[in-house]
Amino acid sequence: MALDQFFEQIKKQYHDQLPFVVYKKPNALELKRMFQHNDALHTVVDFTESGFVFAPFDSRQDAFILPIEHADVISVAFDENDFYELMIRDHKTSAIINSNKDSEKLLHIKHVEDGIAAIKSGCFSKVVLSRRELVENVETHPIEIFKRLLQRYPTAFVYCWYHPKVGLWLGATPETLLSVKGNQLKTMSLAGTQAFEGITEVVWKEKEKEEQQIVTDFIVESLRESVGNRLSSSDFMKVSDQKTVRAGNLLHLQTEISMQLSPETRNLKPILEALHPTPAVCGFPKDKAKAYIIGNEGYPREFYAGFMGELHLKETISRNPNRRNVENNAYRVQKSVSDLYVNLRCMQMKDQNVFIYIGGGITKDSDPVAEWQETVHKSQIIKSVL
Numbered sequence: 001m002a003l004d005q006f007f008e009q010i011k012k013q014y015h016d017q018l019p020f021v022v023y024k025k026p027n028a029l030e031l032k033r034m035f036q037h038n039d040a041l042h043t044v045v046d047f048t049e050s051g052f053v054f055a056p057f058d059s060r061q062d063a064f065i066l067p068i069e070h071a072d073v074i075s076v077a078f079d080e081n082d083f084y085e086l087m088i089r090d091h092k093t094s095a096i097i098n099s100n101k102d103s104e105k106l107l108h109i110k111h112v113e114d115g116i117a118a119i120k121s122g123c124f125s126k127v128v129l130s131r132r133e134l135v136e137n138v139e140t141h142p143i144e145i146f147k148r149l150l151q152r153y154p155t156a157f158v159y160c161w162y163h164p165k166v167g168l169w170l171g172a173t174p175e176t177l178l179s180v181k182g183n184q185l186k187t188m189s190l191a192g193t194q195a196f197e198g199i200t201e202v203v204w205k206e207k208e209k210e211e212q213q214i215v216t217d218f219i220v221e222s223l224r225e226s227v228g229n230r231l232s233s234s235d236f237m238k239v240s241d242q243k244t245v246r247a248g249n250l251l252h253l254q255t256e257i258s259m260q261l262s263p264e265t266r267n268l269k270p271i272l273e274a275l276h277p278t279p280a281v282c283g284f285p286k287d288k289a290k291a292y293i294i295g296n297e298g299y300p301r302e303f304y305a306g307f308m309g310e311l312h313l314k315e316t317i318s319r320n321p322n323r324r325n326v327e328n329n330a331y332r333v334q335k336s337v338s339d340l341y342v343n344l345r346c347m348q349m350k351d352q353n354v355f356i357y358i359g360g361g362i363t364k365d366s367d368p369v370a371e372w373q374e375t376v377h378k379s380q381i382i383k384s385v386l
């Protein structure tokens, strides 16, 4: 199917107020879309379901799914030239809208100061505080915004999710929550932010390294506790060194973590309950930081800092990648694939109003004004696609 036709069909599905998701995985040269046949709202029961899941920050609230058995899935190839075409077409319309008000600045700085005071009084060692910024009168069609996200963030998970009973969300996230292919589990710890200024070999402050190490330690410990009994040896968990990764115009510190699960692990609920929300979007210890966020942030996060992605989809994988044209099914295996991402660098569209969600990790050494500026920088980057 041609790319234009692919996007036109999505616009029609949206116009007809029927649920859909369109997405591209990090570095993939393929776009996928899933159309639900009717507007029924399906709630996740235990994460053994198959489909595309959309889960909120606060796991006491419902997570939703476009179930594979009620949906059509189509993939199209997407290569560098398509990126180029889109870039040329949309170049003139991209603009950075600066709408930060002084009252928003003072409020965020106050929230960060209060968060630092709570850390110093021993409530928790890290908390991620965020804010929501409103941009009014956005006339760009959400699918055009999605295309711009695609061209800007080739290394991100880029998505547009819509359900008439929930709303419309878009984003380009650099953070994997959980990837399970067969019995291979991969996740990552991501934290620390600085602007990308042409090079990725940058120096990180101790404060940022410590902030990211809190996330890594939490993930390793949570995985040990939630699936540890299925491990035959701790050698099954691999933890990489800290490295710098680029997410559009930002740099972050990242550690990759991987392990093997027992072959029959279909129920991801215990792992997701242990991991989500990680200290990259919540804080540490998790429950105290989460209660503080919900009680003090002053707005509902809804799906920001929640997670989304493929849950238990079937994928045919070649056992021997060198045997490309082998027709023999003996070389192909069907694996269950779950690829879930943290909903960061995202926005929610309500008619022509767009809410942008941005936050940052706070530790005892954080500078409230610098934290405000980090959210301004992140929001300007997101706004530039409107």
Ligand SMILES: C=C(O[C@H]1C=CC=C(C(=O)O)[C@@H]1O)C(=O)O
Residues within 6 Å of the ligand: 128, 130, 190, 191, 192, 193, 252, 279, 280, 281, 344, 345, 357, 358, 359, 360, 361, 362, 378
């Ligand atoms: C919570 C956000 O980012 C997280 C992920 C990477 C770096 C972060 C930071 O530097 O604070 C945050 O932990 C956000 O962008 O809204």
